Structure formats: structure tokens, C-alpha cells
Amino acid sequence: MSSDLFYALTGASLFTLGLYALIKHAHILRKILAINVMGSGVFLLLVALAAGGQQAFDPVPHAMVITGIVVAISATALALALMLRLREASGLAVLPDTSPEELSEQLPEAPSDVASKNNGKNA
Amino acid sequence: METLTLLSWAFDVTLGLTLMWLAWRALASEDLFKGIVLFIAFGLLMALAWVRLDAPDIALAEAAIGAGLTGALLLGALAKLEAGAESRSRRSEILPRPADKTKVFSGLLVFLLLALVVMLVYAIVKLPPLASGLSAQVAENITASGVSNPVTATLLNFRAYDTLLEMAVLLLAVLGIRSLAVVQEPRGREPGAVLDMLSHLLVPLLILVSGYLLWVGSYAAGGAFQAGAVLAATGVLLLLTGWLPGAWFVGWPLRFLLIFGLAVFVAVTLVLQLFGASFLEFPPSLAGSLILLIEVAAALSIGVTLTALFLGGRPQPEPPSSGRAEKRNTSGTQPS
Numbered sequence: 038m039s040s041d042l043f044y045a046l047t048g049a050s051l052f053t054l055g056l057y058a059l060i061k062h063a064h065i066l067r068k069i070l071a072i073n074v075m076g077s078g079v080f081l082l083l084v085a086l087a088a089g090g091q092q093a094f095d096p097v098p099h100a101m102v103i104t105g106i107v108v109a110i111s112a113t114a115l116a117l118a119l120m121l122r123l124r125e126a127s128g129l130a131v132l133p134d135t136s137p138e139e140l141s142e143q144l145p146e147a148p149s150d151v152a153s154k155n156n157g158k159n160a
Numbered sequence: 161m162e163t164l165t166l167l168s169w170a171f172d173v174t175l176g177l178t179l180m181w182l183a184w185r186a187l188a189s190e191d192l193f194k195g196i197v198l199f200i201a202f203g204l205l206m207a208l209a210w211v212r213l214d215a216p217d218i219a220l221a222e223a224a225i226g227a228g229l230t231g232a233l234l235l236g237a238l239a240k241l242e243a244g245a246e247s248r249s250r251r252s253e254i255l256p257r258p259a260d261k262t263k264v265f266s267g268l269l270v271f272l273l274l275a276l277v278v279m280l281v282y283a284i285v286k287l288p289p290l291a292s293g294l295s296a297q298v299a300e301n302i303t304a305s306g307v308s309n310p311v312t313a314t315l316l317n318f319r320a321y322d323t324l325l326e327m328a329v330l331l332l333a334v335l336g337i338r339s340l341a342v343v344q345e346p347r348g349r350e351p352g353a354v355l356d357m358l359s360h361l362l363v364p365l366l367i368l369v370s371g372y373l374l375w376v377g378s379y380a381a382g383g384a385f386q387a388g389a390v391l392a393a394t395g396v397l398l399l400l401t402g403w404l405p406g407a408w409f410v411g412w413p414l415r416f417l418l419i420f421g422l423a424v425f426v427a428v429t430l431v432l433q434l435f436g437a438s439f440l441e442f443p444p445s446l447a448g449s450l451i452l453l454i455e456v457a458a459a460l461s462i463g464v465t466l467t468a469l470f471l472g473g474r475p476q477p478e479p480p481s482s483g484r485a486e487k488r489n490t491s492g493t494q495p496s
Contacts, residue, residue: 040172042284044213047176049280051183057273058187061266066192066238070199073230074183077206084213086284087293094214095293096310103221103315103385104322107462110225110233111333114469117237118337121472130241 044085051078063131065120069113076109172212179205196234203227216381217311220373224389229466232396236470306447307378315383316451320440323384324429327422327458330465334418341473351401359401366394374459378448384455388462395467410475418468421461425454 055075059068080102087098124130182205186198203226210219298310298318305313315323351359370390377383405414428450429440437443442450 040169041213043172043176044209045284046281047179047209049284050180050277053273053277053280054180054183054187056276057269060269062187064192066234066241067187067195070195070234071187073199073226074187074202077183077202077226080218081206081209081213082284084210084215084218086287088213088215095295096298096314097294097319099215099218099311100314100319101322102215102218103311103383104326106218106221106225107326107385108329110230110466111330111469113230114233114472115333115336117233118340118472121237121240122340124241 041085041088045082048078048081048083048085051075051081054078065116065123065130065132068132069116069120072116073109073113076105080105175205175209175212179209192238193235196231196238199234200227200231203230217309217383217386220381220386221389224386224393225466229389229392229396229470232470236472240472304444304447306442306444306449306451309377309379309381309383311381312377312383312451315385316454317442317447320442323458324422324425324440327425327461330462331419331422334465334468337469337472338474342476343471343473355401359397359403362397363394366390366397370394370459370463374455377455378452384458385462387455387459389466391459391463392466392470395463396470399467399471405475414464414468414475417460417464419461420464421454421458424457428454 052075055071055073055078058071059075062068062071083098084102087095120130179202182198182202186195186202189195189198203222206226207219207223210216210222295310298314301318302308302310302313305317307313307316370387373382373390374384374387375382377386432441432443432450433439
């Protein structure tokens with residue numbers, strides 16, 4: 038087992054770890070972190086697999102990963118802006134499993150002021 | 161020799177396990193702030209892993225963009241999130257879930273993901289030995305590309321399409337953010353003596369480093385993206401010290417800089433097409449200078465775009481009308 042293969046396996050594990058956190062956590066900021074970890078895992082896998090087994094290094098996957106890093110930060114920035122906009126509109130920065138009505142029942146005092154404020158805004 | 165391979169093995173395993181552990185802690189820690197700081201550390205160690213994989217170009221990009229600027233973006237967003245309603249954001253973090261569903265679902269989830277890991281590992285280990293890849297073709301054509309760094313040659317010449325579309329993606333992201341929020345100038349923010357002095361020292365140095373990275377990219381690790389990222393770091397530092405672009409800048413000059421890289425790229429290819437070249441084909445005699453021209457424009461645009469992403473909205477230079485100001489103040493988007 039070469040060290041390239043080890044990095045490839047690390048990449049696969051990072052991807053799965055990120056996927057787990059993406060599904061598990063409700064807070065959007067944490068989902069964004071999870072997607073970034075998944076992306077890093079994919080990049081690591083791509084470059085490590087390309088490095089394995091050949092003498093001369095292959096610049097094409099390297100160029101693709103540099104492109105990918107820039108695209109990832111663009112997507113992250115846009116996602117963060119959308120999250121802040123959602124917080125502004127709904128008062129929460131989470132994607133809950135439950136419907137909004139159930140949510141306000143579960144959280145007795147917190148979103149009630151937000152909800153009333155929003156209702157007032159809409160009315 | 162034997163001890164050396166053993167040492168490098170020990171290093172690789174330690175690095176891989178640390179990466180896993182940092183990612184796990186970043187995603188699982190109770191505190192979002194701590195999670196983001198751990199994520200930045202994760203990015204820096206990723207840069208180390210790129211060096212171990214003989215990919216110094218990616219290492220530079222990862223350290224500057226993946227760790228540095230993404231971290232600044234995340235921390236900035238967290239600060240805006242917590243400004244206004246601290247208790248609420250803490251509470252939303254520990255949202256209760258329906259208890260009966262949770263256990264079954266997490267058990268199923270862990271099982272499915274374990275199956276996924278096993279399948280991935282099996283697929284990776286069972287991969288047939290690699291074909292030669294594209295390194296031979298790149299090496300054959302490198303003299304016609306105009307630069308001697310194969311990664312830059314790939315980015316700006318062989319796969320210039322990627323870079324062109326990537327500039328478009330950056331522009332789209334900044335357009336999306338500009339249409340989502342308006343940023344008002346936080347007046348009267350004092351940076352403090354240390355930050356103030358440090359920024360006076362660092363800003364010229366960073367601009368110099370950015371220019372160096374841009375130039376050196378034609379024959380060694382570096383290039384437009386790394387240079388643009390360092391330029392953006394300069395911009396972020398300036399924003400953090402309370403410097404703000406003047407009112408004259410945030411209108412047309414800023415918009416011009418945002419589209420400059422993409423516009424130069426498209427203009428170069430269109431002009432070349434008039435002279436009979438195919439799309440994104442650079443004639444070998446001119447390729448070196450054309451790539452340098454595109455890279456300078458791209459680095460400027462990338463730097464300004466990433467700084468605009470950190471700003472997180474359309475800058476509003478004029479003192480806004482009173483109704484709008486009230487609305488924004490109640491919504492809590494404005495950093496206090």
C-alpha cells in the first residue's frame with residue numbers, strides 16, 4: 038500500500054464524514070462546513086488517485102482541483118449570504134426536520150417573538 | 161533509506177489521522193466558532209497534504225483560499241448571525257428532534273454510510289493500475305503553450321475553458337450576493353494600534369507577494385488564482401482595519417473590476433477567432449504574452465471579487481434614505 042493510496046482512502050473517509058454531518062446537523066452553517074469537508078475529500082481522492090502508479094505527475098487533475106477550490110469558495114460565499122437572508126426572513130438559521138408550526142410549539146419562547154414580528158410584517 | 165521511508169510513512173499516517181480528527185471535531189463541536197477555527201486548521205493541514213502529494217500549486221491555493229479566505233468568510237457570517245440575537249442562535253443549534261424517529265434514523269444513517277465507506281474503499285483498492293494519464297500529452301505540448309509550468313499551461317491554455325467558466329462562476333456568485341444584501345458602511349470602526357501598524361506593513365508586502373506569485377506562475381508554483389487570493393487577503397485585511405472604498409469606487413469602477421478578468425478573457429478569444437484561430441486556441445508564438453495578459457486581468461478580478469464576497473453584499477456608499485436605514489437596522493444584518 039503506497040502513501041498515495043492511503044491519501045485516497047483518507048479522501049473517501051473525509052467525504053463520508055462530511056456527508057454524515059450534512060445529513061445529521063440542522064444548522065445551515067454546519068451544513069456548509071460539511072459540504073466543504075466533502076469537497077476536500079473529493080479533491081484529495083482525485084489527486085491521490087492520479088498520483089498513484091505513475092512516475093511523472095499529471096498536471097490536469099491539479100488544475101481541476103485548483104478550479105474546484107475557487108468554485109467551492111464561490112458556492113460557500115453564496116450559501117452564507119442565503120443563510121443570512123433566511124435568518125433575516127424567518128429568524129432561524131436551521132433547516133429543521135419538523136414543520137414551522139411544530140417548531141414554534143417545541144421552542145416555547147424563542148421564535149414566538151420572531152414569529153409575531155414576522156406576522157406583523159406580513160400583515 | 162529504510163528509516164527515511166518509515167519516517168515519511170509515519171508522517172503521512174499522522175497527517176491523515178489528524179485531518180480526519182480535525183474534520184470530525186470541526187463538524188461535531190458544540191460551539192460553531194470553535195468548529196470554524198478547527199475547519200481553518202483543517203484547511204492548513206490539507207495544504208500540507210497537497211505538498212506531500214507533490215502538488216505545490218494546489219497547496220498555495222488551498223492555504224490562501226481554502227483555509228484563509230473561506231475561514232474569513234465563515235467567521236464574518238457567524239459574527240453577523242450572532243449579532244442581534246445571541247440566545248436564539250445558541251438555541252437553534254440545539255434544536256430538539258422528534259425522539260422516537262431520531263434513534264432509528266441515526267442507526268440507519270450510520271449503517272448506510274458505513275456501507276458507503278466499505279464500497280468506496282473496495283472500489284479504490286480494486287481500481288485497475290492507472291493508464292498513463294495525460295502527463296505525456298502535456299509534456300509533449302508544453303513548448304507550444306507559452307509557459308513552462310505544466311499546471312499553468314493546463315489552466316490557461318489546454319483547459320482554458322475551465323478557467324473561463326470559473327471566472328463566470330465567481331462573477332455569478334458575487335452577483336448573487338450583491339442582489340441578496342446591501343452593506344452599509346460601518347462608520348467609525350477603530351482598528352487599534354497593533355492592527356493599524358500591522359496593516360501598514362503588510363498591505364504593500366502582500367501586494368508585492370501577489371505580483372510575484374503572478375509572475376512566477378509561468379515557470380513554478382503560482383499563478384493567477386494564488387495571486388488573486390493574496391490580493392483578496394489584502395482587501396480583507398483593509399476592510400477589517402476599517403478602510404472602506406470611497407463612494408467614487410463602489411459604482412462603475414468596482415463593477416468594471418469585477419468583470420475585467422472575464423471580459424479580457426472573452427475579448428482575447430474573440431479577437432483571435434477573427435484571425436482564424438478556433439475557440440480558446442492561442443497561437444504558440446503569442447501564447448506566453450496572451451496568457452500573461454489574461455492572468456493579470458484575472459488576478460485583479462479574482463482579488464476584487466473575493467474581497468466583494470467577504471463584504472457580503474452590495475456596498476451602499478451614500479447615506480441611505482431613512483426608511484431603508486430603519487428596515488435594515490431592525491433586520492440585524494448590519495454588523496454592529
